[in-house]
Amino acid sequence: MKPSAIDPTKPEGVSHVNAQHPGRGGAGLGERSGKRKGYDMTPTFHPYDSDWVAAIRAGGPDAYDRPAEKAVSDGGGHPCRCCLSDVEKGAPMLVCSARPFEGVHPYAETGPVFLHAKDCNAWAGEGLPPIIAARAEFLLKAYSANERIVEGTGRITKTEDLTDAFEALFARPEVAFIDLRSASNNCFLTRITRG
Numbered sequence: 113m114k115p116s117a118i119d120p121t122k123p124e125g126v127s128h129v130n131a132q133h134p135g136r137g138g139a140g141l142g143e144r145s146g147k148r149k150g151y152d153m154t155p156t157f158h159p160y161d162s163d164w165v166a167a168i169r170a171g172g173p174d175a176y177d178r179p180a181e182k183a184v185s186d187g188g189g190h191p192c193r194c195c196l197s198d199v200e201k202g203a204p205m206l207v208c209s210a211r212p213f214e215g216v217h218p219y220a221e222t223g224p225v226f227l228h229a230k231d232c233n234a235w236a237g238e239g240l241p242p243i244i245a246a247r248a249e250f251l252l253k254a255y256s257a258n259e260r261i262v263e264g265t266g267r268i269t270k271t272e273d274l275t276d277a278f279e280a281l282f283a284r285p286e287v288a289f290i291d292l293r294s295a296s297n298n299c300f301l302t303r304i305t306r307g
């Protein structure tokens with residue numbers, strides 16, 4: 113099993129994910145971003161791979177080969193990487209390590225993530241996922257198809273500036289995907305690809 117099986121990390125993975133979620137083609141940030149020059153596709157926000165999430169919920173090993181820790185949300189900022197919503201106060205959740213990259217290499221960061229302990233619906237909506245709309249700023253990093261940070265792309269970005277940031281980054285052909293991380297803790301939140 114891939115320890116960090118998020119879909120996709122490579123361009124060829126995009127069609128695979130979309131094939132699994134044929135109804136999500138319209139996911140994105142709205143028509144504004146889709147019509148602007150140099151940006152002809154709306155971005156897609158990817159939940160963590162559903163097979164990996166199911167395995168973790170079943171007690172399987174995380175990126176450090178350990179079962180997830182069990183906790184209860186206090187309602188304060190515990191973003192589930194499956195439904196891309198914060199875990200509700202009082203709801204059981206899992207805390208585990210994740211490495212959202214296909215390969216093991218110097219750029220393949222591993223860090224903590226939260227998941228609803230019980231089944232939730234993997235994000236397949238349109239517009240901004242709830243975990244994004246609920247936060248003021250993020251760390252953005254753009255990666256090449258071989259999972260290397262594209263030099264100079266890492267920066268703290270305010271939520272209202274995300275659309276412009278995505279547009280600028282996806283206008284660069286060497287950018288294969290963008291990772292959105294916590295601006296304060298560097299935790300991986302979600303991956304974004306061209307639509």
Ligand SMILES: [Zn+2]
Binds near residue numbers: 192227
């Ligand atoms: Zn969830």
